[in-house]
Amino acid sequence: MSFKVRIASADRTIDVPTGETILDAALEAGIGYPFGCQSGNCGACKSHLLKGEVSMEGYSDFALSDEEKTSGLILACRAAPNADCEVAWLQEEDDQVIHPRQVLATRVLSLDDATHDIKRVRLEVVSGEPFYFSAGQFVSVSFEGCAPRDYSMANVPGDPVLEFHIRLGQAATTSAYVFTTLKVGDPVLVEGPFGASHLREAHRGPIIAVAGGSGMAPMKSIVERALALGMPQHIYFYFGVRAERDLYLHDHFADLAKKHPTLHFIPVLSEGDGIARRCGLVHEAVAADWDEFDGCKAYLAGPPAMVEAATKLLEQRDMRRLDIHADAFYTAAEMAQAGKKTGAEL
Numbered sequence: 001m002s003f004k005v006r007i008a009s010a011d012r013t014i015d016v017p018t019g020e021t022i023l024d025a026a027l028e029a030g031i032g033y034p035f036g037c038q039s040g041n042c043g044a045c046k047s048h049l050l051k052g053e054v055s056m057e058g059y060s061d062f063a064l065s066d067e068e069k070t071s072g073l074i075l076a077c078r079a080a081p082n083a084d085c086e087v088a089w090l091q092e093e094d095d096q097v098i099h100p101r102q103v104l105a106t107r108v109l110s111l112d113d114a115t116h117d118i119k120r121v122r123l124e125v126v127s128g129e130p131f132y133f134s135a136g137q138f139v140s141v142s143f144e145g146c147a148p149r150d151y152s153m154a155n156v157p158g159d160p161v162l163e164f165h166i167r168l169g170q171a172a173t174t175s176a177y178v179f180t181t182l183k184v185g186d187p188v189l190v191e192g193p194f195g196a197s198h199l200r201e202a203h204r205g206p207i208i209a210v211a212g213g214s215g216m217a218p219m220k221s222i223v224e225r226a227l228a229l230g231m232p233q234h235i236y237f238y239f240g241v242r243a244e245r246d247l248y249l250h251d252h253f254a255d256l257a258k259k260h261p262t263l264h265f266i267p268v269l270s271e272g273d274g275i276a277r278r279c280g281l282v283h284e285a286v287a288a289d290w291d292e293f294d295g296c297k298a299y300l301a302g303p304p305a306m307v308e309a310a311t312k313l314l315e316q317r318d319m320r321r322l323d324i325h326a327d328a329f330y331t332a333a334e335m336a337q338a339g340k341k342t343g344a345e346l
């Protein structure tokens with residue numbers, strides 16, 4: 001049995017089998033429904049329930065408050081219809097960008113060490129160009145013989161070469177392949193783009209960008225795109241790493257900050273000596289610098305623990321959920337455990 005669900009924002013009506021969520025069915029039908037965590041925690045799929053009735057289980061108050069629920073809002077990733085329905089996702093200015101999903105054949109153009117455990121991989125597109133995405137989005141990357149993994153673009157949209165920063169995980173498979181076996185000239189399949197944590201190009205308030213480790217990749221794209229567009233606001237880019245040897249692109253961003261007085265690049269070392277650099281956890285540095293976040297938007301990427309701590313802090317300081325755009329770099333196993341889909345499964 002299934003229910004008819006009209007998705008007003010996409011002007012489409014789909015069949016949603018009993019027990020399936022509106023988000024899952026919409027993505028399966030190829031609709032570019034906005035989503036993030038797929039587990040009721042981020043609010044990116046928040047939607048108006050215009051008609052009908054749904055059941056929702058297991059979501060955080062942070063993603064959907066009781067007041068929002070009472071006013072007719074639902075989370076599409078948690079909502080299974082109990083009747084025919086009509087929904088519309090929330091639309092804020094340029095919140096909603098939908099790029100068609102593309103499949104690109106690429107080849108490794110260069111491979112180098114960004115740090116002792118992060119490789120910078122640059123891919124030239126062999127077929128499938130032009131590739132459209134928004135700064136901050138990610139793709140599903142398939143290296144030969146490896147399971148596909150999600151990686152965020154570090155280049156800005158429009159660059160002919162795609163750049164990725166791939167961190168070697170513990171007991172890892174795909175990232176270990178990149179470190180030990182991948183070589184220049186190898187073919188690589190890229191599919192996407194995905195993700196809702198992209199730069200909001202019409203926003204004019206301060207930008208707080210927070211990256212941990214290889215979370216640098218999407219933040220580099222976001223910050224460079226904002227500067228290239230001439231977005232006038234101040235950009236506070238916090239880059240959290242463990243120690244000096246984990247810091248990369250420091251000179252690049254220090255130079256950009258000299259050219260663009262609106263850019264403030266703030267490296268934070270969790271195991272530093274406190275003399276040359278700021279010390280502590282990166283979200284604590286944000287907490288020390290900011291009392292309130294009126295008009296700000298935050299972009300966060302990197303290890304899940306960092307992203308979760310930074311999100312909690314911003315929430316406690318009353319930043320609106322719609323102004324927090326976060327990608328936690330969950331492993332595929334963590335995604336499966338949380339019932340989320342990787343790019344390759346979408």
Ligand SMILES: Cc1cc2nc3c(=O)[nH]c(=O)nc-3n(C[C@H](O)[C@H](O)[C@H](O)COP(=O)(O)OP(=O)(O)OC[C@H]3O[C@@H](n4cnc5c(N)ncnc54)[C@H](O)[C@@H]3O)c2cc1C
Pocket residue numbers: 138149150151152153165166167168169170171172173174175176195214215217218327328329330331332333334
């Ligand atoms: C939206 C999104 C964007 C992402 N973007 C990037 C990116 O730009 N750069 C990037 O480096 N990664 C990124 N990731 C993570 C990436 O997709 C892989 O999960 C990561 O590279 C590990 O894959 P693997 O095959 O090497 O390890 P797997 O074989 O999947 O992992 C094996 C085991 O090793 C452990 N492990 C592996 N990696 C880590 C880790 N980093 N920390 C702790 N334990 C680990 C885990 O226990 C895991 O179960 C992103 C993830 C998501 C969801």
Ligand code: FES
Pocket residue numbers: 034035036037038039040041042043044045046063075076077078
């Ligand atoms: S709350 Fe639905 S995607 Fe995050």
